[in-house]
Amino acid sequence: MTYGQLAPPGALADGGLRIVALGGIGEIGRNMTVFEYGGRLLVVDCGVLFPEDQQPGVDLILPDFRAIEPRLDDIDAIVLTHGHEDHIGAVPFLLRHRPDLPVVGSRFTLALVAAKCREHRLTPRLVEVAEGGRVGFGEFDCEFFAVNHSIPDALAVAIRTPAGLVLHTGDIKLDQLPLDGRLTDLAGFSRLGDEGVDLFLVDSTNAEVPGFVMAEREIGPVLDNVISRAGQRVIVACFASHVHRVQQVLDVAIAHDRRVALVGRSMVRNMGIAAELGLLRVPDGLLVDLAEAMELPEHQVLFVSTGSQGEPLSALSRMARGEHRQIRIRPGDTVVLASSMIPGNETAVFGVVNGLARLGASVVHQGNAKVHVSGHASAGELLFLYNAVRPSNVMPVHGEWRHLRANAALAVATGVPAENVVLAEDGVVVDLVDGRASIVGRVEVGHVYVDGLSVGDVGESTLSDRLILGEGGFIAITVAVDSTTGRPLGPPTISGRGFSDDPKALDEVMSLVEMELSHTESEGITDTHRIAQSVRRVVGRWVADTYRRRPMIVPTVIPV
Template identity: 85%
Template sequence: MTQSTELPPALPEGGLRVVALGGIGEVGRNMTVFEHAGRLLVVDCGVLFPEDDQPGVDLILPDFRAIEDRLDDIDAIVLTHGHEDHIGAVPFLLKLRPDVPVVGSRFTLALLAAKCKEHRQTPHLVEVKEGQRSAFGPFELEFFAVNHSIPDALAVAIRTSAGLVLHTGDIKLDQLPLDGRLTDLAGFSRLGDEGVDLFLVDSTNAEVPGFVVPEREIGPVLENVIRKADQRVIVACFASHVHRVQQVLDVAVQYKRKVAFVGRSMVRNMGIASDLGFLNVPDGLFVDLDEAMRMEEDEVLFVSTGSQGEPLSALSRMARGEHRQISIREGDTVILASSLIPGNENAVFNVVNGLAKLGATVVHQGNAKVHVSGHSPAGELLFLYNAVRPSNVMPVHGEWRHLRANAALAVATGVAEDHVVIAEDGVVVDLVDGKATVSGRVVVGHVYVDGLSVGDVGESTLSDRLVLGEGGFISISVAIDTTTGRPVSAPTISGRGFSDDPKALDQVVPLVEMELARTEAEGITDTHRVAQAVRRVVGRWVAETYRRRPMIVPTVIPV
């Protein structure tokens, strides 16, 4: 589909406008804004985690610029579930308007409240549950139970005078869920009878054929691995995957092992899940980490963060031999009970290799069935389309290949090709008179969080960091007479991250001196022009001599 590059016109009266400020064309930082009758509704507000070409970045936020002058028009933020890529940016939006209602299920709001507490915020939380209807401004919302890899996930139907919209959130159709909470296909079918004008559908696994494996099938695999272990067992998984942790706890009880949680987010999230009744914990099962370290090796099991190779996570520190309390020993068993998120491959395999080097037996998705996805593959998406029978479809939550695959499934079930809208971040889609069409585009970029700063690191800064990381840094300092341009001292050249050889840059010094003589002869006294001349000479010499491109920073001091 051709993506418009023009700003959208005013929304026609009675129409509904949809624009994603994150989450389409990428996997993460999901945020979709709906506009109707001059009011706004936000569905999800998550973060994206950085990749290798974004050094120093902690988080990537949705770009709020499109709505920052309309914050008072927001009637609510609706959260489909509690994963970071759906709730992680809410505190940053609340800093702009603290009183906006945040709507979600009990578990989702509990996770958000803990996150907001770290930001010293007290958000206005509105708890809802499946089957409930609530109105916020001109948006009438109805909530439906959906299956995902976290408890209490919801889909949301949005009714306005422009039509009926259904947003699945993240979804799968596990027919044997551990908590007995099925995706409400009957409810979706009822909406289909009513007439769904626009269907926003999770695209993550649209390329994957077939149907999802039930989560409960992971339990026997975990049981088999843990039964054979005669030393310590460490299970790493997502800190929000309550059902996966529940199966680990059940096996621990079966083999009389005590359980210790490792990692701040794991301790926090499982504490919340236990308090709210989503995690069943027998009395006396948990021990703290200090007590676990004093126990016999075959009497303890650790549940840890770090399944994605995050450098500061507990498991990564164990693999490097840097964890304060847990040292991996020959014969320990480590289970990575999670998926391999694209972009994290190198980090994860570095952890696996580090653990193996220390003598651990490492079980992961590549050699055992220790993970199932939380997203519907193609077979299940076909079920959804046939149940909902939408007039228009907008694939969400995925990269371009996922969006295209999802669009093809919609067409295969009878949705007209010109009624399937693939709209990446920033592309504006208007639903008017029952037809969804692209009407323009708003500016959407990446907003980087680096430490305590938000937004002051941009693409040019990241480019500089990449150059520094790949080629190192060469500094040239020289003082010149401001009247004649003559150097008053010999140039000083030094490098960092360029070479271990202290003489590596010696040969360029005469070239710099010759260039300074040339600029003096030509009567150049402007320090910027002299600096540029020095940079060119050093850059040319480094490229010809070493075939490298370090950052070159000349400093010309006027005297």
């Protein structure tokens, strides 16, 4: 069966549970899963996806809400598993439709959501929950379990309806010595397993990676080793939500008598929230602001910065280009990228690394030191999960197709029958009926782009034009014609942008166009659209033959 051939699903069977992802399956990002029971809906996560090369100019990609837009009033709540952007980033866009929707999550998650909503001038209705808690939202009885991930306070959610018990891991790993002692509640999962889990939705991100993720706390000694040898300034870049990573950096800074300045708006904000909630221990006097830091001797300061993904406007990128206003990299400085590279960001990140290296900094990164561990369970950990939960049905989530297949294979290896492992993707509708999960159809799920202030007006046709323009630029030909005779009024204006540096490149086009215009005139063509088409054809062919290029040809014929 090809997924593309699936038809829209029929009605949900009485007593059945319907599951459909509007984002996050078949891709990594914009996670959003909708559960339906008895005519009511529960949303788990509502995140954004960051664009790739093929989506130029796009700032964010949202889950596609179309499937639920006619039924917004049926939603009982939105449950958030943790505070990463790919799980909470689209919440404000959903709240625009339903500002009263209860937003359910842990303390830290909700603090990040509240901050985000403030930027959107929204005041969400927040419902705080914690591990061990059990709360009903309409038809959905939700129980929460502690989960270990690369952000504090992450939760898995078990959803009970008369259709059965569903467990959704959110993002998860099984660090057995977590920095905060908050283990993934495998015991709780086992208890659910005893009760009988009908459907298990499992994080697939690292399913292809064999073995186990190294413990977060093993990074501390590596950082200590690097920073103890640094004789000058140290800059550590990491994700702005990775509280435990920052904690380890702070601890090392303290050990080596360095003060710490936080650099980057989101770093300052998130660490403020974390400290306030008691998730980050910051001794008095440790933090200084940037101006104070610049006054300190170089071996007594450490900067914790954003920009670990090579974002061109970040402080770190500016340092790498020698353009940062305060911090100028000098030979002997040490920079640590204590972070992964999100796929697609490699070129940007290594651009920053090379810029820093060129200026003489010693750059420590994932590629040459163990300064990062993943937040997602590797294959070995996923096996532990499957063996604890012993699910009847499995649905791999949070992954591209290669991850979903690898995760499915792990489920099967632990004894889940292959026919009970549902490989879905965004929009594919899965019904859990009589204890059996199966694909029943699909709803349309597209990419919803945010570009600047607008949502949704940039679609595939605009992106396709951008890609053509980006590859080859355009050649514009403008001419005014007498609207009754089609006679050109003066010579055409020909200009190209993104086509060639050579000002004479288009000189030949002028005579080509003039010839074509006298031809259309002699044919008695006065329809400006037809004249434009002729000009486009002639110029396009000439450019292809002469240059083997495909700029956009933009003829404008003005009737006067």
